[in-house]
Amino acid sequence: MPKTMTKLSIPIKYGLLTTLGVIAWVLVTHSIFAPTSAIHTAGAMIWFNVLQFVMIYLGLKAKEREYGDKQDFKKGVKTGVAISAVYGVSACVFFAIALAIVGTRLLVVEGGPINEPATMVAARAFVGLFATALFLGLIYSTVISFFLAKRSNETEPD
Numbered sequence: 001m002p003k004t005m006t007k008l009s010i011p012i013k014y015g016l017l018t019t020l021g022v023i024a025w026v027l028v029t030h031s032i033f034a035p036t037s038a039i040h041t042a043g044a045m046i047w048f049n050v051l052q053f054v055m056i057y058l059g060l061k062a063k064e065r066e067y068g069d070k071q072d073f074k075k076g077v078k079t080g081v082a083i084s085a086v087y088g089v090s091a092c093v094f095f096a097i098a099l100a101i102v103g104t105r106l107l108v109v110e111g112g113p114i115n116e117p118a119t120m121v122a123a124r125a126f127v128g129l130f131a132t133a134l135f136l137g138l139i140y141s142t143v144i145s146f147f148l149a150k151r152s153n154e155t156e157p158d
Helices: 003-032 042-067 073-102 118-148
Strands: none
Touching (some): 003 073
C-alpha cells in the first residue's frame, strides 16, 4: 500500500467513525425524544465532545501501533486535527443530506422569531459545526498528544 494512503487511512477511519457515532445519536434521540427535549442540546454536546475525544485518542493509539513506536507531539497533533477535519466535513455532509431529505423537522427548536432565511441558518450551522470540530480537535489532540508523545529523553533502540 502506498505510504500516502497509509497516512490518510487513520484520520479517515476515525473521523468517519466519529461521524457514525453522531449519526447514531441523532437518529436514536430524535426517534425517542421530543425535539424540545434537553437531551438534544446538553446531551448532544456531551456525547459529541466525548466521542470526538475518544476517537482522537484511539486514532493516535492506532498510529502508534502502525509505526511500532510512540509518535512525537507534532505528528500526534496533526493526526488529531486530521481526524477532526474528516469528522467535521462528513458530519456537515450528513446534516446537509438529512436537511435535504427530511427537512427541518429534525432540527432542535429554538425560541424566538427567525428573521433570516433557512439557508442562512443552515449555512451558519454547518460552518459552526466544522469550525468547532477543528477547534476542539486541536485542543483534544494537543492534550492527548502531550501525554502520548515520545519524549526526547526516551532512548531510541539501536
